[in-house]
Amino acid sequence: MDEALQQALRWREEGKRVALATVVSTRRSAPRPVGAKLAVSEQGELAGSVSGGCVESDVVLAARDVLAGGEPRLLTYGITDDMALGVGLPCGGEIDVFVEELRDEERPDVILTVVAGETAGERLHDPELEQQARRRGRSHTFELGSRTVFADVVAPPPRLFIYGALDTTEALCRAAKLLGWRTVVADARASFATRERVPSADELLVAWPDEALAQAPLDQDTAVLVLTHDDKFDLPLLEAALRSDAFYVGALGSRRNQERRRALLLERGLEEAELERIAGPAGLDLGAETPAETALSLLAEILAVRAGRSGGRLKESRQRIHAGSAG
Numbered sequence: 001m002d003e004a005l006q007q008a009l010r011w012r013e014e015g016k017r018v019a020l021a022t023v024v025s026t027r028r029s030a031p032r033p034v035g036a037k038l039a040v041s042e043q044g045e046l047a048g049s050v051s052g053g054c055v056e057s058d059v060v061l062a063a064r065d066v067l068a069g070g071e072p073r074l075l076t077y078g079i080t081d082d083m084a085l086g087v088g089l090p091c092g093g094e095i096d097v098f099v100e101e102l103r104d105e106e107r108p109d110v111i112l113t114v115v116a117g118e119t120a121g122e123r124l125h126d127p128e129l130e131q132q133a134r135r136r137g138r139s140h141t142f143e144l145g146s147r148t149v150f151a152d153v154v155a156p157p158p159r160l161f162i163y164g165a166l167d168t169t170e171a172l173c174r175a176a177k178l179l180g181w182r183t184v185v186a187d188a189r190a191s192f193a194t195r196e197r198v199p200s201a202d203e204l205l206v207a208w209p210d211e212a213l214a215q216a217p218l219d220q221d222t223a224v225l226v227l228t229h230d231d232k233f234d235l236p237l238l239e240a241a242l243r244s245d246a247f248y249v250g251a252l253g254s255r256r257n258q259e260r261r262r263a264l265l266l267e268r269g270l271e272e273a274e275l276e277r278i279a280g281p282a283g284l285d286l287g288a289e290t291p292a293e294t295a296l297s298l299l300a301e302i303l304a305v306r307a308g309r310s311g312g313r314l315k316e317s318r319q320r321i322h323a324g325s326a327g
Helices: 003-013 056-066 127-136 166-178 209-215 231-242 255-267 289-305
Strands: 020-025 038-041 044-046 071-077 094-100 110-116 140-144 147-153 159-163 183-186 205-206 220-228 248-251
Touching: 003 038, 003 044, 003 159, 020 056, 020 147, 020 220, 038 056, 056 127, 071 159, 071 220, 071 289, 094 110, 110 127, 127 140, 127 147, 127 205, 159 166, 159 231, 166 183, 183 209, 183 220, 205 209, 220 231, 231 248
Parallel strands: 159 183, 159 220, 183 205, 220 248
Antiparallel strands: 020 038, 020 094, 038 044, 071 094, 110 147, 140 147
């Protein structure tokens, strides 16, 4: 769940009234994705962000007005001639922000809110529409007759599955936690897979590859990293990962070792096309040397793959800066 929303719910539990501003749509390059939130308590406390600071002051004013009895409202921000001297987004994009008073005691995984048109602010309870939003898997707006509806979808965080409890593993877990990802670390060697060595892992398994995967099945929101440099672990783990829905499969090791391991996987019955999924040597070419630098390199590649990007330098890219921006 979004940290700003978590804080907003805590304020509600304390008896405070809270306004919640949510990014419901973006066009071109936007600094925060759809679903990003800014919570404003009646005492003026703030949590979260809808633009990284570009328009927050104006959104806070709208939030205070809503808490004073004003109607929920949809605000649009961006660089236009009329807004050049006022609030705007220096990145050149546009965002729509819906501001309302938070009244929910509990937050289900999908909330449908009318954000434009008649009955703005109304919650819709339609099981079919809610299921469609779940299948889409991310927050979005859609048109329903003359009304615009925002589907606020709380999806589980992406997961990083690491086989091999090494020094780089702890650096990976610490960095992934900053991204809001969940981490699973597995190693058959009990002396390696300890809380002292990997204190930041969300889940730590002392298990062989088949046992670990039975306890933590791979899905389309999982990235897999194999770090052990040991065929008895690497080969079965990679084979299973390549035949799963994991969106990323990476393995450490020299280019020579990658080719040797590739030949062994072919002998195990995998196809050339399946082996092309392996990111090996894993990571972006950052010149990494230390465990922390290596973790940054690995996670950078994983993020790029998940966003469908090459991972090159932004100054040389012709794509939008923010992968989630639309329009």
